[in-house]
Amino acid sequence: MGSARDRLEAIIAEFADLDGREKLELLVDFANGLPALSAEYQARKVAEDRRVHECQTPVFVWTEVDGGAARIVAEVAPEAPTVKGFMAILAEAVNGRPVDEAQSLPDDMLERMGLADVLGMMRSRGLRAIMARVKRGLAEKATVPA
Amino acid sequence: MPDAAPEHVLVTTAWVAEHLSDPRVRIVESDEDRALYAMGHVPGAVEIDWHVDLQDSLQRDYIDRAGFERLCAAKGISNDTTVVFYGDKNNWWACYAFWVFKLYGHQDCRIMDGGRKRWELDGRPWSTDRVTPAAGRYAAQEQDGSIRALRDEVLKHQRAGKQLLDVRSPEEYRGERMHMPEYPNEGAVRGGHIPGALNVPWPMNCNEDGTFKPVKQLEKLYIRELKMKRRSPTIAYCRIGERSSLTWFVLKYLLGFGNVRNYDGSWLEWGNCVRVPIAKGAAPGGAEGTASASPAVHA
Incomplete structure (x- = not known):
């Protein structure tokens, strides 16, 4: 298994080859693959304020570091498959990898996947904001000694 | 007076289900989240996306008349087609697309009341089929100011x-x-x-x-x-x-x-314009007070 960057590059290449409709279908596949929250996180969702308030649909995200390895845990409402699929892609890239590697994820990933044109400017901005939030969350955790 | 009585402009999911293969009717989905259409749409429905299909990419404006004509033709919509819009989020994007269609003078536009949510609650089927309608013939009017x-x-x-x-x-x-x-x-x-x-x-x-x-x-x-x-x-x-x-x-x-x-x-x-007035606070004129309708919001 490669670095977080290598994993994401493979996903980007997979998207880049598809037509617009297929890109959205692959995004839905990723969305369907995002695991449901464990009981622990279900409880924490209630106890902690993890709601991403920028999103109009309910989105909850945790950026965790276990022994130096990154782990994104997220719950996204089923009516927002684009955000859900995007979160699953980020999780697939960084989960289990050293936390610093998350910072090397390319900010132009949506353009290179060809999703920026399919989703349009406003939705793409929203996804970039989610990526910035995840990167920042992991960076903050990385600086705290385990 | 409105163009039509509410019972005419608003159609139920049952009405749509009965008209799925009616050649005079085109069902159009418009969503906040485009991947919803890929996940499953009303059988035979085409998608029109406001970001990608209805906006001009250079000027901050809608597509022009010729662009609208091309869009309609590609989606199998002619001037006399009954176009029924539906979508996510209480149909807000569906209403947006409806409004743009009215802007270019489309005669018979309707909304499927309740949109995706009501279709789902009514237990109606979703389809992931690719919809490739026969091209429509369209002549739009200038924007209706x-x-x-x-x-x-x-x-x-x-x-x-x-x-x-x-x-x-x-x-x-x-x-x-x-x-x-x-x-x-x-x-x-x-x-x-x-x-x-x-x-x-x-x-x-x-x-x-x-x-x-x-x-x-x-x-x-x-x-x-x-x-x-x-x-x-x-x-x-x-x-x-x-x-x-x-x-x-x-x-x-x-x-x-x-x-x-x-x-x-x-x-x-x-909110970005130079020298236009704005007001802050709960009152219309901006002073303190309560002018909001009670916000019993359930979005």
């Missing part, structure tokens, strides 16, 4: 003290919320509302299941409680003109307001 308000018209309207409706959340209306930390600012440099505007958050038009509230309840809200007049010129706005197209639809087609326009530039334009 009677349903679209541009900035200078809004300013004149505001100065004359005419009916203005702000359909955003009370926090946005009062000027407390613009955008969140770290989120890209796609808002405005000032927060608040257009002086004189009443605040009726758009979800107040809708039931929990995404359908529109009964006309009697809507009349009670807009006409009896807020004292709005059907015959007075009215302009509705929100942040980018999408939520207000839903309220525009309610006022024009369900309540029969004779002269109502959507200000699609909305707060994203107004």
